[in-house]
Amino acid sequence: MSKIGLHWFRYGLRLHDNPPLLKAIKTCSKVIPLYILDTDYFKPDKVGINRIGFLLDTLKALDSDLRAKGSRLFVAQGNPNEVIRNLIQEHKVELLSFERDTEPYNKHMDNNIIETAKSLNVETFPLWGHTMFDPEYLLEMSNGKAPLTMTSFLTLMSETGDPPKPLDPPESMPSPIDNLKCKDVFVYEGIPTLSDLKGFNFDPKDYTTWFVAGEKEAIKKMTEFLAQKHRVSTFEKPKTLPTALQPDTTALSPYITRGSLSSRLFYHSLKDTLKGMQSSKPPVSLKGQLYWREMAYLIGFSVPNFNQMEGNPICKQIPWLTGEEAKSLLEKWEMGQTGYPAVDAVMNQLRTEGWMHHLARHLVACYLTRGDLWVTWELGRDVFDKHLVDADWSINNFSWHWLSCSAFFHQYFRCYSPVAFFKKTDPNGNYIKKHVPILAKFPDKYIYEPWTAPKGIQTACGCIIGKDYPKPMVDHKFVSKENMDRMKKAYDAGKAKAKNSGEPPAKKLKQNKLGKYAKK
DNA sequence: GAACGCGTTGTGCGA
DNA sequence: TTCGCACAACGCGTT
Missing domain, CATH: 1.10.579.10 (DNA Cyclobutane Dipyrimidine Photolyase, subunit A, domain 3)
Structure with a gap:
């Protein structure tokens, strides 16, 4: 157990319920906690200051939580595959752990990195952790085709039962290395601030979100919400107020998305809260909200070209304006x-x-x-x-x-x-x-x-319409009717095309619900 | 295999 | 004021 491990933090920016991090801790005497700012993923012209600022604050909170356990966080910038290759060689890393991901870009990256590690004789532990269930398991349970309706997704959930329980955070962390210096890898001194960011051009005064980042804050927010038992048990999403001046929902999404809060921790905390109580039901309940998330991830994981209209088999082809x-x-x-x-x-x-x-x-x-x-x-x-x-x-x-x-x-x-x-x-x-x-x-x-x-x-009122505030750019009453006509035409065209394509309707796959995931 | 029921969260009208 | 209904639907599951 004198191994040096590298734990690459992806979305799971937390210490609780972090399977790959625990794997590294169990197996290695030294663990390098690393976050890589991938500027091909966070393209500087496509990412705004609040989004990046909240991410940096999350990293800062993670660093502080790691320091409290005897470690720290390193932040590098570059192509993750190259960064990891260089660091493995420079620091004689023998184990690489990271959270696998469902997005096409990240899936591709994961595969490249697994190959890289293999070529360098490094043991890898790519484990799932951002969703409640292993998406490959859910897909196999659904005969290879993700459910496209909530009704069928709920049927799937009735077959899987509860997701696994969240893992506890580690009591302490192995010591990190002293520094991550490595030629060919750009490593920040500490956690970068908005003005430190290489390749971005942010003015910190434009960082205006009121959300406070980090795992501690996430758990505090969740705990406070769940303490309102009546609100939790009667929660129905469509009945919450979009115009409230303070969020009328849990507002936990930034924490779950950035990985400060595990969806499994939320699921099981919710379940404990509602034990023995009558409560609203999916899809409108809080549990239902977690199911919507899980369903979206499974579809994103399995539907080709899900982020575009072209080549996307479930997306209606509608002649939108694009130029x-x-x-x-x-x-x-x-x-x-x-x-x-x-x-x-x-x-x-x-x-x-x-x-x-x-x-x-x-x-x-x-x-x-x-x-x-x-x-x-x-x-x-x-x-x-x-x-x-x-x-x-x-x-x-x-x-x-x-x-x-x-x-x-x-x-x-x-x-x-x-x-x-x-x-x-x-x-x-x-x-x-x-x-x-x-x-x-x-x-x-x-x-x-x-x-x-x-x-x-x-x-x-000190505001002339057309001068101080614009006139409506379209007449909603008129254009919305016109657009319904366009939708009708696009749907009809799609139907006609399907009819003429001569393609036989997709055959239902033979039932094979369990496969390699069968209970032994 | 055809028919039917149903789905997280609309609007505007008339009774 | 509140309720039921029509308005340009689709896909999936059940009967």
Whole structure:
């Protein structure tokens, strides 16, 4: 047990429930805890300051938690495969542990790194940890085809039972090495701040999210939420408020996504909390929310080209705007300049806080795509991915499919109104007044449609529509109807194509539920 | 094998 | 004010 191990932190930026980290600790006398900032993954022009800032804060918290256990975190920057190859050789590493991932880019990276380690005679432990279940197991249980409806996913969950229990954090950490110096590898001194970041050009004063990062904070937030037993047992997602000034949901998504909180820990803590109580049921309950996440990950893991329309077998082919015209519409949407205060408020909250309520995301995603602007969901997805502190490849792609009626959900005549939708929960427009402050003085009567306010009132409110705040870029009542026609045509064209393609319908696979995962 | 029921979260109208 | 309904659907599972 005099081995030197390298633990590469991926999403699992935590000490609790971290199977590959525990493996390294058990097997090695020295463990190098490493995070690699992969700038091919976090492309500087595609990632915003709140998202990266929250990640750096998470790393800082992890470093501090590791130091409390006798270790520390190293942060390198570069291509993970090259960084790991160089470090293995430089520091005579004999064991490599890391959390496997489901995203195509990371899956490819994992395979390369496993090959690299093999070629250097290094033992590797790539283990699952970011989802509740091993996705390969779930896929095999589903006969190789991920369930595409919540109903069928719930059937799968009834067959798997509870996910494994979360693992405890290690009591202490083996000592790290003194320094990670290595020619050909860029290693930061300590944990980088926003202004330290090589290749990015951030002004720290633009880091405005209110979320406090880290595992301790995540567990504290979870514990506080679960202590509200009535709220937990009666939780129904569709009934929570998108316009609340403080989150009306758990707001744990940034912690689960960045790996500060294990989904298995949340699942089992929730189960313990609700023991012996009546409670709401999936898919609307809190457990249901974990199931939605798990389902999105399984689909992202198994559906080819899930992050694009082309070559994506479950995505309806809809002739969205994609070129320069789309980009100019997209920019107004991203910057909160659509002229619909509800939409602009949500987009402003996205850019400043890095988080919005789920239904607020629905409103703006519908507006950008099938509702109003007819811009491709891929571009909207990128904007969310850039700004969200809970940016999550699988869930983000899943949700944009859903909202644009490209997969999973098809009732395109159920269209969110940028005027009516928020009025139901916020008739006075307090949410708008907070996030679009230039409209703060408008009377409630006009807050959702400020362009209808008489000129005298606009002057008195210090905001002339068309000058200080834009007029609506489209007439929702008109374009939403027009877009429903387009959706109908796109669906019909898809049906005709399927009929003429002569392809036989996919045969059902023979039942083979257990395979290599059969209980012995 | 055809028919039927159902699905996390819409809107606007008329009774 | 509240409720039921129509409006341009699809895929999956059950009967």
